[in-house]
Amino acid sequence: MPLPALTGLYYPHSHVYDERVLKTALLLWDNLEWIVPRTNYAPDEEPPPRDVAEALGIIGKQHVVSEEAKRLAHAQIMRLANERLPEWLLFDVNDRKSSYVAYEDKFLYKTFTELREAGLAQRVGKVRGGAFDDWAMSKSLGLTMMAILADICAGTQRRTITNRGDAYAAYTRATTFMNGGDYRFDESRPDEVPDDADSVIRLTTIAARIVSADDLTLDDLIDLRIREAKESSHDLRQLRHRFVASIDEYVAELEEAREDEHDEIVRKFETAMQIDLANLNGELKGAGRLALTKEVLIGVAAVGAAALVPFVGPAPFLDFAAAAAPPLIGVGMLPALAKTSLDYRDKRVEIMRKHAMSWLDVAAP
16 A cells, blocks of 8 residues: 655644644644745744644654745746736735735745736835745735645645635635636635645544544644654554545545535545444454453563553553562463463554554544
């Protein structure tokens, strides 16, 4: 099975402090990137909270735009700018509240100068007090430009993600306009990301609800990813990749289907995940009856094989086993018990690898 795209590229901002975005990234992807104007960029905002900073330290990485990406973005932006633009893309220099400010270094200087000549942008200096010059334009145009840039930077190996509905809508609206259509957006709810804006997040939310993982904290997911990074078997990583791949199958189906078929596909996904979780729990219960006994747990703890059983049950049970091991186990029993514990581990891992819901089942408290 080919690996799905495992890096998320966030836009439109130059930092990611949003907990929802970070939780999704920790659950799904190997890495989370965001576009910055220069290498080692430091945002002017307050430092992030401890858990946000820790999450970013595990999966986060700044993405500096290449010159080639800037040139490709310039071509697309100019194609749009050369059209007879609708009013919602035009820039009113006197209306700062509806303007969008972008860092000069994220695009070609030529892009901004040509937009200025067209009356669509204005250089406003370092209005945010940072080290970079800023350019102002209409919010719709600025968000569209960032979406174009993110799409180009993402290519085929990354996923673009945003927590701003107006960013998604601006790009969709502009693209629809360029193709002769008309896209409607509820401007009274600018931060609401439409259901079809990120089907991966929508389906992940449904799956998380099925296993009651909605109340997972950033710390829970940070601990899970630390465990994943430390394990030598890569079992947890494989479970995460399998979960993402299963969601991608339904996302592909959503993208190919008519809009009036989307609800049925989502319902089908929810049913499939419920069945998968039920099958997983049923098979694991069978594996438990076969091998998960007090003696096996004592043996695992006694010979140090517990580390090879990443999905074995509650820690207090293992603590009890470790404490009880010396008086109950003779030296002659250790090889047999160790083999039994490894057989149990192999069977359990084999079962979990078959099921998409294994990853959330492990993640849930």
